Amino acid sequence: MQVQKSFEPKSNGAGTLYLVATPIGNLEDMTYRAVRTLRECELIAAEDTRQTRKLLTHFEIVPQKLFSYHEHNKAASGPELIRYIIEGKNLALVSDAGLPAVSDPGSDLVRLAVEAGIAVVPVPGANAALSALIVSGLPTERFTFAGFLPRENKDRRAALESLGQLEGTLLFYESPHRIVKTLEAMKEAWGPRRAALARELTKRHEEIARGTLDELLELLNQHPPIGEYCIAVEGESAEEAKERKDAWWQELELEEHVAHYEQEEGLSRKDAMKRAAADRGLSKRDIYNALLD
Structure with missing residues (x-):
């Protein structure tokens, strides 16, 4: 068992891993605390260093050292970053957009840090899935974030069958070239449930479409998908749950x-x-x- 006191002096001399949220589109969503943390940390690890350099330049942040940390190099880069923190350096981890460690390899670095007894501190900010949830018009009391569905048809159907039995609102990410296939699979698995499609959140062309899965598919047939999507779908109703259980x-x-x-x-x-x-x-x-x- 571990109990972390995030802001108390550390006796082991180790640094801290900060998970710093970055804007999902609109640069004005960057928080004062996020900017200060990026300025003060000796090290910054980024999913795409080119994208992060643009962000740092905009906020006039000059990193002491910028590392690349992504899905393809995490096995080698992760332990190296942990070693730096153990030696006393503070590290800020950022993703391309939004909260690090959500649907990206940052979760693996967090696990390594926890195993090494390193303090992990969140620096909250914008998040696409939660932004889509609160504008969807669907219930927000309970929800499940499912990220990207499996690509294989069999695995996707199995995931939808399991998720479809949950009562809270379901949240997904999807790319423009797969969004139609995903909505068709949802319609086949769940019928004409209410849903919302959010794209280009916080950007100039932000768009939220609300309706049934049938209606949203019709919209995409009329207007080809553009941009990254967040999908919010209503969960199983009490009537559906009772019918299934009986x-x-x-x-x-x-x-x-x-x-x-x-x-x-x-x-x-x-x-x-x-x-x-x-x-x-x-x-x-x-x-x-x-x-x-």
């Missing part, structure tokens, strides 16, 4: 579920698999593949 097939294994339709209703194997797939919110291909394994 479903007669809940306690059955998949093979038993299909066999029921074959034996009790005289359906062909193909039609029985189709009915079972509809019950479980899966595709017939998923059922077929599962029964083959």
Whole structure:
């Protein structure tokens, strides 16, 4: 067990890892504290040093030392950065936009720091997912951040099936070239739920579209996707949850579920698999593949 006193003097002489939020678009969202922290830290680690240099130049910050830390070099760069902090240097970690360690390799550096007994201090600021949530018009009392969905169809369907049973608002990130496919998968898994699409948040062309998944797909068919997207989708309703929990097939294994339709209703194997797939919110291909394994 560890108890961190972030602002008390350290007896081990180690430095501190600061997680510094940067703007997600509008540079005015940079906080005074973030600017001061970047100026005072001996080291800055950035996901993209070119992007970060532009930010530092705008705020007239001259870094003592700027490191590259990203998904492809974290295995080698992470331990080196930790060594610097242990030696007494303060390190500020930034991502390209928003909060570091959210859907980026910063979480791995935090883990290394915690394991080494290093203090990890947040310097909060803009966050795209939470910004999308609060303007979505959907419930904010409970929510789940799911980041990017898996690319493979089978893995994506499995993730959507699991997430679809949650009652709070669901938050996702998605790129413009995958947004239509993702919304189509959500519609297939969950039906016409209410949702919101937020793009270019805090920038000049900020746009929030609210409607059902059907309506949002129609919008994207009329206006091709541009920019990075945040998706907010309503969670499972109380009625849906009750219906799912009361479903007669809940306690059955998949093979038993299909066999029921074959034996009790005289359906062909193909039609029985189709009915079972509809019950479980899966595709017939998923059922077929599962029964083959």
